[in-house]
Amino acid sequence: MIKIMKQVSIISFIATLSFLLLNIILSKSIFTTLAITSGTVFYHFAIRLIIGYAVDGVFKNRMDYNKGWFKPKAFEEKLYQSLRVKNWKTKMPTAVPESFDLKNKTPYDVAGAMCQAEIVHEIIILASFLPIVATVWFGAFWVFFITSLLAALYDMVFVIIQRYNRPRILRLAEKTRSKK
Numbered sequence: 001m002i003k004i005m006k007q008v009s010i011i012s013f014i015a016t017l018s019f020l021l022l023n024i025i026l027s028k029s030i031f032t033t034l035a036i037t038s039g040t041v042f043y044h045f046a047i048r049l050i051i052g053y054a055v056d057g058v059f060k061n062r063m064d065y066n067k068g069w070f071k072p073k074a075f076e077e078k079l080y081q082s083l084r085v086k087n088w089k090t091k092m093p094t095a096v097p098e099s100f101d102l103k104n105k106t107p108y109d110v111a112g113a114m115c116q117a118e119i120v121h122e123i124i125i126l127a128s129f130l131p132i133v134a135t136v137w138f139g140a141f142w143v144f145f146i147t148s149l150l151a152a153l154y155d156m157v158f159v160i161i162q163r164y165n166r167p168r169i170l171r172l173a174e175k176t177r178s179k180k
């Protein structure tokens with residue numbers, strides 16, 4: 001998944017520069033539109049990589065799952081049942097699957113990685129709205145708002161998955177520990 005994200009980032013960056021250059025040379029508004037579109041794609045993919053690497057560089061999948069932020073909230077289980085998270089969670093991609101591999105990691109290690117993944121996606125949700133600032137130069141508020149909202153909702157799905165799975169992993173960890 002990381003490889004695809006890097007490829008999309010590179011391609012969309014090159015496309016942005018190309019369309020900007022074509023706009024300068026040919027002065028056609030279509031190239032402005034294409035530059036903005038590819039630039040927005042670049043931003044949304046690159047920011048995911050940057051935030052992921054930055055958080056990993058600081059925490060190295062060692063977040064404390066006992067902290068209050070990571071504790072399940074009273075409403076969550078009912079919410080996850082109504083969203084039917086169990087039915088679709090495995091259909092979503094995982095950026096770094098080896099971080100969640102119970103064959104090579106303890107359940108406690110996986111829980112720490114889940115906390116880190118949650119934080120990464122929560123930061124990305126906030127960063128998803130930064131392109132709205134571009135409306136100062138380009139207008140089209142609703143275009144930037146809608147793409148930002150869709151990007152944020154996409155990352156919210158991953159926050160939900162992490163929060164849904166973490167209590168289950170911790171129960172598994174306790175069962176494993178009590179058997180020893």
